Amino acid sequence: MKIALVGYGKMGKAIEEIALKRGHEIVLKLDIDNQHEFTKENLAKADVAIEFTSPHSAYNNVSKLLEWNVPTVCGSTGWLDKWDTVRKYTDENNRALVYASNYSVGVNIFFEINKRLAELMAPHAEYDVRLEEIHHTEKKDSPSGTAVSLAEQILERIARKTKWINEESDNASDLVILSERVDPAPGTHIALYTSAIDDIEIIHTAHNRTGFATGAVLAAEFVKDKKGIFSMKEVLGL
Numbered sequence: 001m002k003i004a005l006v007g008y009g010k011m012g013k014a015i016e017e018i019a020l021k022r023g024h025e026i027v028l029k030l031d032i033d034n035q036h037e038f039t040k041e042n043l044a045k046a047d048v049a050i051e052f053t054s055p056h057s058a059y060n061n062v063s064k065l066l067e068w069n070v071p072t073v074c075g076s077t078g079w080l081d082k083w084d085t086v087r088k089y090t091d092e093n094n095r096a097l098v099y100a101s102n103y104s105v106g107v108n109i110f111f112e113i114n115k116r117l118a119e120l121m122a123p124h125a126e127y128d129v130r131l132e133e134i135h136h137t138e139k140k141d142s143p144s145g146t147a148v149s150l151a152e153q154i155l156e157r158i159a160r161k162t163k164w165i166n167e168e169s170d171n172a173s174d175l176v177i178l179s180e181r182v183d184p185a186p187g188t189h190i191a192l193y194t195s196a197i198d199d200i201e202i203i204h205t206a207h208n209r210t211g212f213a214t215g216a217v218l219a220a221e222f223v224k225d226k227k228g229i230f231s232m233k234e235v236l237g238l
Helices: 010-021 032-037 055-067 080-092 105-121 145-155 210-223 232-236
Strands: 002-006 025-030 048-051 072-074 096-099 128-135 163-165 174-181 188-194 199-205 228-230
Touching (some): 010 210, 048 055, 055 072, 128 145, 145 163, 145 174, 210 228
Parallel strands (some): 048 072, 072 096, 128 174
Antiparallel strands (some): 128 188
């Protein structure tokens, strides 16, 4: 498979390493220094594009890739205020897109555990719930996309929580997300339920970027010959 990397930072390089190990070819590496190469002609060389950039550039990148009919795997977070526009375009024009806030196989299993735990805890109002996340200082969005996904999964299942908030709160209906940025920290996410009697917590800790990169390449392999919008749930068959 021929892959174009849109974004060649630490994640892009980790994806390249995994892709090459799995027998794929990198035909284009795009970064801030060679944006003039981000053209329809160059992307036509690729079977799939993997986009990992930043919140301020992701929407434009994904829009162009879909316009040029390049199956796309997007891992950038912080731009989902424009998600409805992208989803509508993808559906109406029969394009192919995988989006996930986190491509780690372990994190996506963690998502399923988080949903189930929230369902089990929903009837037990004596437990409060909060989220904590730790990332490296280069992480541009806060809270992380993964933390927001975890929060939304909890809000869908626990009616006493009505919105998430990225700071401490005395309002019982707020789902607190506490974000910390320290180095080195590829990523830790905690869902913590506390009561006067006991605590329950689930934790996912990434040791490096390999898990995220592997998931992104698996997503590229999955979407190459498909049409539609997919998540890691479909990629992993969860």
